[in-house]
Amino acid sequence: MLTVRSLLLALLLLSALAVARTRDLLSAAVIFAGYSLIMATVWQQLRAPDIALAEAAIGAGITSLLFIVTVARTGRYEK
Amino acid sequence: MDDLVLKVVARVIIPFIQVYGLYVVLHGHLSPGGGFAGGVILAGGFILYALAYGRPALDSLLPDRLAALLESGGVLWYTGLGLVGLLTGSAFLANARAGFPLGVPGRLFSGGIVFLLNLGIGLKVAATISTLFRNLQEEE
Structure with a gap:
């Protein structure tokens, strides 16, 4: 159980960092x-x-x- | 926008989404969830309908006026039920002391005022979130 939880938390951290670093806003969403x-x-x-x-x-x-919907109405890439 | 696969899948899956949303709203006092989460799930069904069948289909199912009525009606329903407590001489949102029947714990119709409050919140949140999506998608 502990390994599953550690894996979940590691994935959470990884995806949070990925959201912050992605320039493509659709991918980020x-x-x-x-x-x-x-x-x-x-x-x-x-x-x-x-x-x-x-x-x-x-x-x-x-x-x-x-x-x-917001990305579709504005631009897809971060300036 | 006119995709057959999306339409057929949406037709199959929307009833399940709506029944689950209603389940979460109606069992808000017994199981996890409640008016807010259930209302969001209901609104998700409406939004999927709008995405698969286009905006005019959703507009005929849930007109703007009806959504506005549900939104303000939900708030008035909540406040009115709260004021019943004041009118009967106890606190705002009083439950058993205001005379609401409590029922048997664990049954669907129990908990007095909580069941009715969840119903109002669920309808209001469903209307609000679908209006939010509609306003954002508008003015193409």
Whole structure:
């Protein structure tokens, strides 16, 4: 169980750094959805299923959708 | 925009999304989730419908006026239920002391005011998030 949790936290850190470093904003939005999914799993592991459900629905679902619509309406690459 | 695969998959998957969202809203006082998370899931179903079938389809299903009515109605519903507590002589949002029946713990219709509050919040959040998406996507 400990190895799974360490792996999750390492992936979380990695995806957070990847979001910050990616210049392509569409890729960043997709990686951010992955980050939210990992975060939801971490919340569930921390025995907070309520927060996990909200994170999965809002973070991975609605937020990334709104980001993608925003990218479609503005520019795709960071200037 | 006119993709057959997307349309068929959306037609199959949207009922499941909506039923799950309603489940999360209605069981807000019993299981994880509640009005907010369930409302977001419901709105996700609406947004998928708009993406697969186009904006006019969503506009005929959930007109702007109905969404605005649900948004303000949800807030008024919440505040009105809270004021029932004040009118019966106890605190704002009072539950059993304001005379709401508590029911048997663990059953669907239990918890008195919490069930009704979750219902109002769920409808309001679903309308708000789909309006948010609609406003962002507009003015192409």
